Amino acid sequence: QKEVEQDPGPLSVPEGAIVSLNCTYSNSAFQYFMWYRQYSRKGPELLMYTYSSGNKEDGRFTAQVDKSSKYISLFIRDSQPSDSATYLCAMSSYSGGYQKVTFGTGTKLQVIP
Amino acid sequence: DAGVIQSPRHEVTEMGQEVTLRCKPISGHNSLFWYRQTMMRGLELLIYFNNNVPIDDSGMPEDRFSAKMPNASFSTLKIQPSEPRDSAVYFCASRNRDRGQPQHFGDGTRLSIL
Numbered sequence: 566q567k568e569v570e571q572d573p574g575p576l577s578v579p580e581g582a583i584v585s586l587n588c589t590y591s592n593s594a595f596q597y598f599m600w601y602r603q604y605s606r607k608g609p610e611l612l613m614y615t616y617s618s619g620n621k622e623d624g625r626f627t628a629q630v631d632k633s634s635k636y637i638s639l640f641i642r643d644s645q646p647s648d649s650a651t652y653l654c655a656m657s658s659y660s661g662g663y664q665k666v667t668f669g670t671g672t673k674l675q676v677i678p
Numbered sequence: 679d680a681g682v683i684q685s686p687r688h689e690v691t692e693m694g695q696e697v698t699l700r701c702k703p704i705s706g707h708n709s710l711f712w713y714r715q716t717m718m719r720g721l722e723l724l725i726y727f728n729n730n731v732p733i734d735d736s737g738m739p740e741d742r743f744s745a746k747m748p749n750a751s752f753s754t755l756k757i758q759p760s761e762p763r764d765s766a767v768y769f770c771a772s773r774n775r776d777r778g779q780p781q782h783f784g785d786g787t788r789l790s791i792l
Contacts, residue, residue: 599780608682608769608783609721653721663709663726663733666781670720 568592571654571669580678584641588654588669591635595656597664598630600639603651603671612652613639644676680704682784684770690790696758699787702751703772711781712745712755713769721769727753728775760791 571588578584586600597616601609613628615621621628629638637656641648654669683702691697703710712724725735730747738745742761747753757764767788771781 597780601783606785606788608771608785611780611782614780663728663775665734666723668721 566591568667569654569656569669572672573670575673575675577675577677578644580644580646580676582644582676584639584644584648584674584676586639586641586652586654586672586674588637588656589635590637590656590667592656592658592667593635594658594660595667596659597657598628598637599655599657599666600626600628601653601655601668603653605650609653646676646678649675682770682772682782684768684784684787686787687785688788688790690792691760692792693762694759695791696756697760697764697789697791699755699768699770699789701753701755701770701784703753703770704782705751707772707774707782708750709773709775709781710747710753711771711773712753713771713783715767715769715786724755724768762791765789765791 569590600613602612603609615628618630618632625642627640651671651673653671655666657664657666685700708729710727713721715721724737725745726733727747745755767786769783769786771783773779773781
């Protein structure tokens, strides 16, 4: 079993829809939770970064962490064609004195105008 | 504010040739990471440097892979000899080691070994 599981999609939605992207994990030691957005032929770009359980909002994006269920989500409101990208969840813990980050394999999202 | 800079952006070479990928981290960042991304396996950590010192190279697939960080502003990942299965996108990322700071990625080197 992988430490981080993420549905690869692809996920196709109409413009304006609410998008829900999810990841589950098995390692209780994960402390920091991140969402990266990756456009085609570009590097992953940090979108959201959170430490605790609960919700964190930034514009149209909301990150949700439920440590008890080992489940994180990213919600995108009023989705736009420019949101079309691959979204990677990432989680980190401290091991051997340094932060180790584990990435999901990514969910490909397409927002149709 | 310059981000992580990688070169070359694309590399096509024949099997058996030496390949060198280069990375300039964000100024002031003291941790540097090399990743490999493929469709099948996603993002895999190859090696991690802290203050120019390799800390964890357990992700380096074989002895054909080596990485160096001679100073705080430059790192290389070398593959010698290269094989077709090394074809992938290689990313460099850096961060400030202060606890909890996230990594910032370059745009990667797309490597094709024929």
